Amino acid sequence: MSETSNNIDGLVSSATDGISDNYDQAQVTEIVEKQIARLGVALEDGLLTCHVSDGIILQANRGASRLIEDRLVGRDIASVLGFSDALSLIQAAVESNITQEFMHNYKGTVDRQFRIRLTRLDEERVAVLVMDMTLQRNLDKVRRDFVANVSHELRSPLTSLAGFIETLLVSDIQDESTTKRFLNIMDEEAQRMSRLIDDLLSLSRVEVEEHIAPTEEIPLLKVIGAAIAAFESRGERRGIRLQLEDLRKDKSQSPMILGETDEIIEVFHNLLENSIKYGFENSIVQVRLSATDDKWGVVEVINQGDGIAEKHIPRLTERFYRVDKARSRQMGGTGLGLAIVKHIISRHRGKLDIVSEVGKETNFTVSFPLL
Numbered sequence: 001m002s003e004t005s006n007n008i009d010g011l012v013s014s015a016t017d018g019i020s021d022n023y024d025q026a027q028v029t030e031i032v033e034k035q036i037a038r039l040g041v042a043l044e045d046g047l048l049t050c051h052v053s054d055g056i057i058l059q060a061n062r063g064a065s066r067l068i069e070d071r072l073v074g075r076d077i078a079s080v081l082g083f084s085d086a087l088s089l090i091q092a093a094v095e096s097n098i099t100q101e102f103m104h105n106y107k108g109t110v111d112r113q114f115r116i117r118l119t120r121l122d123e124e125r126v127a128v129l130v131m132d133m134t135l136q137r138n139l140d141k142v143r144r145d146f147v148a149n150v151s152h153e154l155r156s157p158l159t160s161l162a163g164f165i166e167t168l169l170v171s172d173i174q175d176e177s178t179t180k181r182f183l184n185i186m187d188e189e190a191q192r193m194s195r196l197i198d199d200l201l202s203l204s205r206v207e208v209e210e211h212i213a214p215t216e217e218i219p220l221l222k223v224i225g226a227a228i229a230a231f232e233s234r235g236e237r238r239g240i241r242l243q244l245e246d247l248r249k250d251k252s253q254s255p256m257i258l259g260e261t262d263e264i265i266e267v268f269h270n271l272l273e274n275s276i277k278y279g280f281e282n283s284i285v286q287v288r289l290s291a292t293d294d295k296w297g298v299v300e301v302i303n304q305g306d307g308i309a310e311k312h313i314p315r316l317t318e319r320f321y322r323v324d325k326a327r328s329r330q331m332g333g334t335g336l337g338l339a340i341v342k343h344i345i346s347r348h349r350g351k352l353d354i355v356s357e358v359g360k361e362t363n364f365t366v367s368f369p370l371l
């Protein structure tokens, strides 16, 4: 927490220097309050005023509703922010007449990081400025993770590549088939590095914007249909048929969600790719769409395969987690697919459920709030 001696009384008196000659004190206060309220409307940040004794919110601007929630007036600031020390900090700000500033991890529909500044307005009221630092926090995290992941994960394919290049350069290999074999391995490693970079960039992009809800209206069924069409030939190569079923009771309307088309497509590409990769040859992958009464669009991607043991299921969406590392690697996997899926679904305020058992079918269920 930091403190700065920034006195609102001083600010108000200098702001009213020009008008105080012509108006009495009550009128000056009213004018200033109106100006502050007007400023609050224009402000992207949240601006609230609270009662000092109990932390009850007296005023809240649009920024506060956007960052926290609607209808804040009349509720107490500590429970609204989920921050039990709020009241004592407010009282400290008023007693000391020194602006109090601190960081707070807010747990709402989306987790955000706030920088909160408390400034005394008068004996009874405090101004609470809520600045959203989530983007900066995400950028810092993504940058740190990206650097760590790149340096760690690229090291082994790079070492392998350098080893083969050195062998080809220094030893005089006459045998054409050996040279070809080396070049094939090198090609695979280079492709792997390129996929890794692409997937890490995708993951970074969605992680940075995870707190910003997308706004495009998307026809869910159409997007799923397009994703299936894109993977049909891939399935055929393993004798796998992709089958789409619309199980909605009322099919008169197209199910719409708020989203970003490219990201929704990426979710289904990843799930379909996995169901084809890890499904049995000559089996069926079912994609089922249904809608719940409380307006969720539910998409299940079901494949027949070896299944997944219970202990792995909670970890599948961790970056680089693979049940069988060697098998996934041999299939060209980076272990980032489901991590990307998880972040995209979270950005869309959706849900991901995974149900599987060894020897049973595997079901990945994605749910999105319908419009």
Ligand code: ATP
Pocket: 199, 270, 274, 275, 278, 279, 303, 305, 307, 308, 316, 321, 322, 323, 324, 328, 329, 332, 333, 334, 335, 336, 337, 338, 339, 362
């Ligand atoms: P990538 O998607 O980056 O190419 P990947 O498929 O190995 O690589 P994820 O999509 O994140 O990575 O999946 C993580 C792991 O979850 C996989 O390695 C696999 O072990 C398991 N998995 C995912 N989908 C299925 C499925 N349908 N059936 C069985 N196992 C699965």
Ligand code: MG
Pocket: 270, 273, 274, 333, 337, 338
């Ligand atoms: Mg995958």
